[in-house]
Amino acid sequence: MQPAFVVLTDMSAATEVALTYTSRLAQRLDGRLVLLHVYLDPMLAPDAAVMASPILVTSRKEIIAYLVERAQELPVPAEAEIVVDMLSPALADVVQRHRPLLLACGREQPINLLDRMIGNWVLPILQQAHQPLLVVPEVWQSTELPRRAVVATDDKAFWLSAPSLALTELLTSLKLTTTVVHVAEATGPSRADVGLASAQRTGLFGHLTENSLYEVCEEAPADGILHAAAELHAQLLVLLARPHSFLGGLFHHSVTADILRRSPVPVLVLPTTA
Incomplete structure (x- = not known):
């Protein structure tokens, strides 16, 4: 089928x-x-x-x-x-x-x-x-499919849902060059490696190494992610929708909602199980 x-x-x-x-x-x-x-x-x-x-x-x-x-x-x-x-x-x-x-x-x-x-x-x-x-x-005018993607992660591990993992063949066919973007907390040690490890585990985003990590400091999460996407000339921005994001009150104030309102590039939202 x-x-x-x-x-x-x-x-x-x-x-x-x-x-x-x-x-x-x-x-x-x-x-x-x-x-x-x-x-x-x-x-x-x-x-x-x-x-x-x-x-x-x-x-x-x-x-x-x-x-x-x-x-x-x-x-x-x-x-x-x-x-x-x-x-x-x-x-x-x-x-x-x-x-x-x-x-x-x-x-x-x-x-x-x-x-x-x-x-x-x-x-x-x-x-x-x-x-x-x-x-x-509506402003997206490129006639080409994406080749450069940004995956936005936080400081918590994630596991993609089955419907998200079903996109493996499609995303693999795009041969994406992927950067994992992490916006660091203002204080405390960086946990950017947690998001990178989770992205690597999915197998959706091609070959990822430590060089695939891009960390943003001293910016609000949505601002940092959008600035990183612009600097990296991303053609696709991937966001994670954790289960708590399905609650209306939280969703309307989430980083996901803010980026969806403002992103000049297509955004792919992938549900997770955790």
């Missing part, structure tokens, strides 16, 4: 960037795409965690017609689905049926619109699906 990549669509410019990027990833594995649009009448559930489409449509038929046409234009096999449901159960159903390698969505500009996306898209994905999540910023 062809590996699946699910792209959450709202027919925005940001979605188009994510769709193009994810199509290129799918081509690496002869994979397929699923274009998922979650449709819910705001009159029925005004507080539902869904994103409103930026395109004015009069019916679900118009949406599905657009998505089907767009799917036919892609360079890989693709299908379109529109579901009338809340986002969380829709994701659960899609994951069960398609067993995707990852879920992808676009990040809109200006940045303040992402605050809504963080709650409406990312949090339900991490809470319910526990799948790897790719967030592609």
Whole structure:
């Protein structure tokens, strides 16, 4: 069965960037795409965690017609689905049926619109699906797949979940040059080696040595990670979503959320088991 990549669509410019990027990833594995649009009448559930489409449509038929046409234009096999449901159960159903390698969505500009996306898209994905999540910023214009990646780690060991480890073939095919970035605490000994050892153990990021470690001092975690990614000319930023990040209150104040709002490069969020 062809590996699946699910792209959450709202027919925005940001979605188009994510769709193009994810199509290129799918081509690496002869994979397929699923274009998922979650449709819910705001009159029925005004507080539902869904994103409103930026395109004015009069019916679900118009949406599905657009998505089907767009799917036919892609360079890989693709299908379109529109579901009338809340986002969380829709994701659960899609994951069960398609067993995707990852879920992808676009990040809109200006940045303040992402605050809504963080709650409406990312949090339900991490809470319910526990799948790897790719967030592609609307400003990302590169036509090439990533060759330089940064993996952001803290001072605690981590073990990736089974869905995260399922990305081994894809990430290996990219032949990434990977740097493990650690933002050191203001005081106390460095524990950068802990994150490096955990990244090495995953086998996802190519050959890592002590020279693959980049430590940042005297910066806030999100600032340090983003500055390091810029200095290293990273084309992909990998973040770890630990189980406690699935709690809404913590997530909204986490380093992960801050980086997702601000990163100028695509971000891959990998769930861990610890």
